[in-house]
Amino acid sequence: MKALIVEDDQFHATYLQDALAEALPEVTEIFHAADGVAGEEDARQGGIEAIVMDLQMDRRNGIEAARTIWAERPQSRILFWSNYADDAYLRGIAQIVPEDSAYGYVLKTASRDRLKLALRAVLIEGQIMVDREIHRRQKSGASLRTRLDDSEFAVLVDLALGLQDKLIAERQGMSLRTVQNRLLSLYEKLGVLSEFDDRLTLNKRVRALNRALVTRTINLETLEAAQRDLEAWLVDRS
Amino acid sequence: MKALIVEDDQFHATYLQDALAEALPEVTEIFHAADGVAGEEDARQGGIEAIVMDLQMDRRNGIEAARTIWAERPQSRILFWSNYADDAYLRGIAQIVPEDSAYGYVLKTASRDRLKLALRAVLIEGQIMVDREIHRRQKSGASLRTRLDDSEFAVLVDLALGLQDKLIAERQGMSLRTVQNRLLSLYEKLGVLSEFDDRLTLNKRVRALNRALVTRTINLETLEAAQRDLEAWLVDRS
DNA sequence: AGAGATGGTGCGGGTTCCCGCAACGGCTTT
DNA sequence: AAAGCCGTTGCGGGAACCCGCACCATCTCT
Known part of the structure; x- marks a missing residue:
């Protein structure tokens, strides 16, 4: 062997x-x-x-x-x-x-x-x-409620690439508003607001990426792989 | 010894x-x-x-x-x-x-x-x-033109935390418009547009963070350290 | 079958962002 | 000293984003 x-x-x-x-x-x-x-x-x-x-x-x-x-x-x-x-x-x-x-x-x-x-x-x-x-x-317990499901994760990855809502909607086959709903729950689950919230308002998109990285939900390899996926998808779409 | x-x-x-x-x-x-x-x-x-x-x-x-x-x-x-x-x-x-x-x-x-x-x-x-x-x-050659100076880097870190322009301005002691100018040059130097540009428009803030990570300009440790800095700064400010 | 829960969608408006344009001060160059 | 360059700042407007509200379809429980 x-x-x-x-x-x-x-x-x-x-x-x-x-x-x-x-x-x-x-x-x-x-x-x-x-x-x-x-x-x-x-x-x-x-x-x-x-x-x-x-x-x-x-x-x-x-x-x-x-x-x-x-x-x-x-x-x-x-x-x-x-x-x-x-x-x-x-x-x-x-x-x-x-x-x-x-x-x-x-x-x-x-x-x-x-x-x-x-x-x-x-x-x-x-x-x-x-x-x-x-x-x-x-x-584990706490993360059960905050764990992302697959469609949320897919939206998160697209967000992380810097795509705008409309593009994400197209890629995921959702309506614009649905993408935004996913983003809502992402912000919720990633704790985009909970830490500061009252004291200051922040850019939720960037903060979501930040939190996703810090919590190890996504990492550099994810981003690089997603980038290649995106490029391939762009070629297909034309 | x-x-x-x-x-x-x-x-x-x-x-x-x-x-x-x-x-x-x-x-x-x-x-x-x-x-x-x-x-x-x-x-x-x-x-x-x-x-x-x-x-x-x-x-x-x-x-x-x-x-x-x-x-x-x-x-x-x-x-x-x-x-x-x-x-x-x-x-x-x-x-x-x-x-x-x-x-x-x-x-x-x-x-x-x-x-x-x-x-x-x-x-x-x-x-x-x-x-x-x-x-x-x-x-090295190529990066000489694209290397961030200190103030750009500082703004980048604040951006990466998810702060909005106004907050960054306060933290860096700049006017709002100056922060935005820094962001402009950040987008330029990080290559936020150059890759796709014509084919699609993207969320520049998120894309800037993405590029900064992929090019190893900032990393997870940077983010975590900056987060602690920010918290300390918030306490001071009050 | 009816009631409620869940998830997708459209609309509207308040906010932030992006950035062109123009003005102003300080710096070097000639 | 005049001219020119560069970084900073204010103004204004178009685009994207965030999200409450309302409506609809499907699915579940009684």
Whole structure:
């Protein structure tokens, strides 16, 4: 069995390689790619089904690399391994994971044992495994009421790109007023007003983006990916 | 001589510790703190003047920790060691470094030799040393025309917080119209229009924040720090 | 079947934003 | 000293935004 590690930090890569060798004796060969592009290449060439993928990388981030890999071979098993428990990553992954594919999400701060467990569960057993730390953040009490649903999130992303209401309406297939209703609830859920409110009024759009970033609802990768989406959409529309 | 390492990633910390021991035989004792708060504490207690500081940390980031450390003992020598060459970090550091203090900025991707060189130059010789990679980004041709000056940057940060023109004017001691002029040049320099322009019009404020993030002119730490500044300012104003 | 809840839509108006135009002071250049 | 350049400021108006109010369709509960 062949495994692939996609990780741009040398220290983390060697640590991971060790853990992988320990946990999975059935692995005969370990490849290593230092960025997303190289990772896609290796996965394509090597006929690899077991992958451990870092999320933050320079040339192409883990989510995008995973998307193309899964597009080519949906049966690939991918364990994501990241420093952050950003909600943005969870959403990104949820959007691209194919039906019935095995994947997992482990934090780099997890213990070696937990990492090894996840490696076995996902890469060998084909299970789905998400670090409890992350799952907790996603569903926990307070955020249940304030968690964005999918259409709100889509509007948020468009807002973050700087699109105006009319454009968002067109992209999302909503009326102008509906977009504005979504924005209303976004402002509500992101806490755009609650902090200051009485003391000062602010620009809600910018504040919404600010809050979404600070609360890790979206991140830089989200923005960059959305930008590319937008450009493709613009070409289509013409 | 005592040295302090402030770094939350265990692998990087041990690597750094080794390099430090090799490069600086005059160091008799190496302390290690895993976040900014602990780092401040250690620096205060230990009477330490030589510090290597990571920038991205959970509890308190490197720039804020450095600010309080320098506030207490301006003669401290601090080498910043970071994954990123964000302009935002450079600005943050430039704002807090005391007159005549020694500091340096090295990327984690730098070779071990370059790291050791920087350790000696900054911590022992008291020089100022900035990784060429970073310096290049800061001054290089294209960005020279588009680099923000200090007042533009200040307005950008206020914009990013979601403040309205009037508030920014008050905070910056400008007239409303002047703030708007700054915004004009911000839009220009950040390339708010240049990309699409003809094809679609966008919300310039949000787009400005988006561009500033994508170009690494500001980052999450900037936003969080600015938020605290704003809160303090609001209390003062009353 | 009727009542209520939920979510989408149109209308209208108050506010903020964006920015062209013009005037004014301080600076350098000749 | 005159001319010219640059940053700051006020004015005004068109566009976008925010959002209360009202209406309608669908869905659910009794």
